[in-house]
Amino acid sequence: MLQFILKRLGLAILVAFTVSFISFSLLFLSGDPAAALAGETASGEDVEALRRLYGFDRPMLVQYGDWLFSALQGDFGESYYFRLPVASLIADRLSVTMILGVCGITFALLTAVPLGVVAAIRPNSIIDRIALFISVAGQAMPSFWFGLILIVVFAIQLGWLPPSGTATWRHFILPTIVLGYYAMPAIMRLTRAGMLDVLSSDYIRTARAKGANETRVMFRHALRNAIIPVVSLAAVQMGFMLGGSIVVESIFALHGAGYLAWESIARNDLPTVQALILIFSMFYIVFTFLADVLNAWLDPRMRTS
Amino acid sequence: MTEPLLSVRNLRLDIPTGSGTLHAVRGIDFDLNRGETLCIVGESGSGKSLTSLALMGLLGKSIKRNADRMTFDGIELTTASQGQMRRLRGARMAMIFQEPMTSLNPAYTIGDQLAEALLLHRKVSRQQARDRAIELLEKVGITAAESRLSQYPHQLSGGLRQRVMIAMALMCEPELIIADEPTTALDVTIQAQILRLLHDLGREMNMAVILITHDLGVVARVADKVAVMYAGELVETGPVRDIFNAPSHPYTRGLLRCIPLPGKTDRGAKLGTIPGIVPSLVGEVEGCVFRTRCPHAVAECRGDIPKREDGNHAFRCIFPDGKRHSEKELTV
Ligand SMILES: Nc1ncnc2c1ncn2[C@@H]1O[C@H](COP(=O)(O)OP(=O)(O)O)[C@@H](O)[C@H]1O
Ligand code: SF4
Numbered sequence: 212m213l214q215f216i217l218k219r220l221g222l223a224i225l226v227a228f229t230v231s232f233i234s235f236s237l238l239f240l241s242g243d244p245a246a247a248l249a250g251e252t253a254s255g256e257d258v259e260a261l262r263r264l265y266g267f268d269r270p271m272l273v274q275y276g277d278w279l280f281s282a283l284q285g286d287f288g289e290s291y292y293f294r295l296p297v298a299s300l301i302a303d304r305l306s307v308t309m310i311l312g313v314c315g316i317t318f319a320l321l322t323a324v325p326l327g328v329v330a331a332i333r334p335n336s337i338i339d340r341i342a343l344f345i346s347v348a349g350q351a352m353p354s355f356w357f358g359l360i361l362i363v364v365f366a367i368q369l370g371w372l373p374p375s376g377t378a379t380w381r382h383f384i385l386p387t388i389v390l391g392y393y394a395m396p397a398i399m400r401l402t403r404a405g406m407l408d409v410l411s412s413d414y415i416r417t418a419r420a421k422g423a424n425e426t427r428v429m430f431r432h433a434l435r436n437a438i439i440p441v442v443s444l445a446a447v448q449m450g451f452m453l454g455g456s457i458v459v460e461s462i463f464a465l466h467g468a469g470y471l472a473w474e475s476i477a478r479n480d481l482p483t484v485q486a487l488i489l490i491f492s493m494f495y496i497v498f499t500f501l502a503d504v505l506n507a508w509l510d511p512r513m514r515t516s
Numbered sequence: 517m518t519e520p521l522l523s524v525r526n527l528r529l530d531i532p533t534g535s536g537t538l539h540a541v542r543g544i545d546f547d548l549n550r551g552e553t554l555c556i557v558g559e560s561g562s563g564k565s566l567t568s569l570a571l572m573g574l575l576g577k578s579i580k581r582n583a584d585r586m587t588f589d590g591i592e593l594t595t596a597s598q599g600q601m602r603r604l605r606g607a608r609m610a611m612i613f614q615e616p617m618t619s620l621n622p623a624y625t626i627g628d629q630l631a632e633a634l635l636l637h638r639k640v641s642r643q644q645a646r647d648r649a650i651e652l653l654e655k656v657g658i659t660a661a662e663s664r665l666s667q668y669p670h671q672l673s674g675g676l677r678q679r680v681m682i683a684m685a686l687m688c689e690p691e692l693i694i695a696d697e698p699t700t701a702l703d704v705t706i707q708a709q710i711l712r713l714l715h716d717l718g719r720e721m722n723m724a725v726i727l728i729t730h731d732l733g734v735v736a737r738v739a740d741k742v743a744v745m746y747a748g749e750l751v752e753t754g755p756v757r758d759i760f761n762a763p764s765h766p767y768t769r770g771l772l773r774c775i776p777l778p779g780k781t782d783r784g785a786k787l788g789t790i791p792g793i794v795p796s797l798v799g800e801v802e803g804c805v806f807r808t809r810c811p812h813a814v815a816e817c818r819g820d821i822p823k824r825e826d827g828n829h830a831f832r833c834i835f836p837d838g839k840r841h842s843e844k845e846l847t848v
């Protein structure tokens with residue numbers, strides 16, 4: 212097990228370095244950074260001065276090392292647009308996105324897994340049909356539309372919840388539902404398919420032959436095996452959610468990292484874009500790694516391979 | 517006469533299908549006493565597995581089970597509650613399946629799965645359950661038993677997994693153990709070992725054993741009673757000597773003729789090759805089910821077939837001796 216974890220950790224670190232290099236080179240792929248910084252009207256001398264000031268005249272690898280070293284200490288440079296340290300700019304936004312992401316995936320798992328299990332235990336029952344309807348609707352309905360419906364019904368008509376902003380926990384309820392509902396259908400269908408598959412397996416019959424009751428058969432013997440692929444899926448979705456949902460963040464005016472990334476791209480604010488890409492990728496790598504470890508813990512066959 | 521441990525009368529299993537009801541098992545009778553070994557033989561698809569699952573109460577929901585009587589130690593299984601069945605399963609009646617590779621849960625250690633079998637039925641500590649698991653692993657011939665407890669099923673070979681399944685079935689010292697082709701999926705060299713082990717343990721613990729097997733050589737060695745199953749019926753049942761010395765139903769004789777004999781049977785010759793096709797069991801089934809393949813079939817075989825009983829030996833055929841005396845070569 213330890214060997215497995217170390218192997219995956221090594222792999223994750225390798226991927227992280229590759230990704231960091233790619234996000235660093237973005238600066239150069241998009242043209243001369245000094246010229247971009249100076250603006251269209253600047254003279255050649257001004258551009259040169261800026262080049263020296265920001266160190267763009269040094270070899271690329273040196274610049275990368277420098278940038279990575281600072282980044283590891285939480286220093287991502289200064290935003291071209293806000294003229295503020297990128298780190299402090301991102302910190303606020305990131306916490307909004309993280310709260311939303313964690314709430315979203317939790318909501319998705321807490322609704323999708325039980326629904327999937329019940330649907331598999333009673334295929335073609337009313338609950339199975341309702342679950343199917345919910346999942347089809349969830350996939351067909353665009354998030355922005357669903358979000359607007361929730362705002363109209365619960366914020367405007369009923370007045371139960373605030374329509375936008377981040378001031379209290381109640382502000383996060385509607386965005387959580389929209390984001391969670393986006394992830395739910397896939398989790399539910401994977402849980403249902405996994406349970407159906409596992410329930411027809413020989414070891415479930417063995418469990419019953421031992422005299423285990425149905426609850427024990429369903430949870431200890433069946434769900435434990437059926438949940439393994441769901442873990443990987445949820446981790447991937449979690450990675451996406453922490454990358455910020457631009458749609459959900461804009462509908463509910465949550466100033467999160469996703470929204471910031473979108474704005475920064477439009478503003479050509481390269482240090483901010485670089486930092487966000489790096490952070491989003493790190494989340495992704497960390498969650499993939501955690502999913503692998505969790506999978507290995509759940510599935511002993513993974514540990515040896 | 518003491519009451520048999522297991523007594524089955526007119527057990528019927530019906531499966532609804534798209535094209536009508538499949539009468540998979542049609543009115544079978546047998547008794548089994550404590551400590552006895554009953555071997556059920558017959559071709560694939562004759563209903564042997566369904567019969568054993570019916571006894572354990574493990575049939576799929578869609579399969580309808582009816583019987584005039586199906587008692588285990590006086591308990592009527594057809595009317596027993598879910599809870600009653602659960603308390604019997606694993607504790608007083610246990611089952612070993614045909615597929616050792618997939619019958620153990622891949623997520624738990626051997627030790628956990630063995631202990632569970634005991635902990636579900638007895639108020640014992642985890643340590644006691646563990647000790648019992650080690651004891652049984654040793655009994656089924658697994659070396660370094662203690663170190664096996666922390667292993668997972670995928671780390672064991674098929675033969676070892678089936679030994680674990682046997683150990684698991686024995687955890688609570690059941691009175692009845694049903695083994696459904698326990699060695700079909702295993703290497704030939706291991707088959708004999710496992711069957712021997714099962715037989716010896718059955719004797720040692722005074723368990724009644726129902727062994728479903730294709731291996732007539734094994735049947736001859738371990739069975740007290742034999743039941744020959746064909747297309748959902750027990751066409752012949754009786755003490756092992758009678759079945760081998762005076763096989764009365766033409767199908768039984770057909771099966772016995774299929775035993776490979778050293779020097780006489782070609783290498784790779786298929787077992788159970790009686791010419792003809794098994795009739796469909798969907799819809800009403802009338803007359804003798806074997807008549808599509810029986811060399812002695814006559815017009816009357818379409819009508820009601822009497823059950824002929826002589827002590828414990830019984831078979832169904834319109835001929836009083838099942839035409840046994842016309843087949844010289846087998847009755848020498
Ligand atoms: N769940 C099921 N649904 C439909 N038919 C089944 C089912 N289980 C078994 N059968 C049919 O019942 C018959 C008897 O099966 P089985 O008891 O497995 O035979 P055996 O164990 O003697 O090989 C076969 O024709 C098989 O196709
Ligand atoms: S009843 Fe007829 S068909 Fe059936 S076994 Fe006897 S002779 Fe053969």
Ligand SMILES: [Mg+2]
Pocket residue numbers: 561564565566696697
């Ligand atoms: Mg079978």
